[in-house]
Amino acid sequence: MFCASPFPPSSPVLLSRCWQALLIEGSFQMFRRIFKDHPQSVGETYFEHAHSAFGFGTAMVGAGIKCLVHGLIPPLFTTSGSDAVRKLHTRMVTHRQRDKCNN
Template identity: 50%
Template sequence: MFRRLFVDHPASVNESYFQHMGMAGSFGWAMLKASGACFLHALVPGLCERTGSRIITRLHQRMVTNRVVQPARPDDAPGWIAANI
């Protein structure tokens, strides 16, 4: 169960747990900014006309276009995770 929740998915995208945490967190912040820009655009159509779509395009490039999907090496896991694998 531990491995499925904390190790398998990050490894499937060639990241350690902490690398994946940083990447997923950066995506979350970018999506929050895009969401705010879209709501602002809804209220004032002349503002943020392309901001949301620009952010989504960049995220797509980072997530899909430039993805290398291969298992991470077990020796890349932090000690407390490696000890529980």
């Protein structure tokens, strides 16, 4: 990267501006990598991916609480954990298959 500046090449101001430019460029790459690359790799926008992930997370937390209750009181929620895993797996596989058909 070339930094044009009226300051001499060894100037701390020039070096600072070059580092700022590199950091800004690196920040954009990091931003893209964090917020765009993965959702795009699964065929979703950031917001579609966030919605799906929050849905999965909420279902997992709910199932986890039921499993904890089941651990304390065995007759309660006897199949809730395995039911949730089965539903989430089906949802994820179905979503992948739907995306493959649309491409």
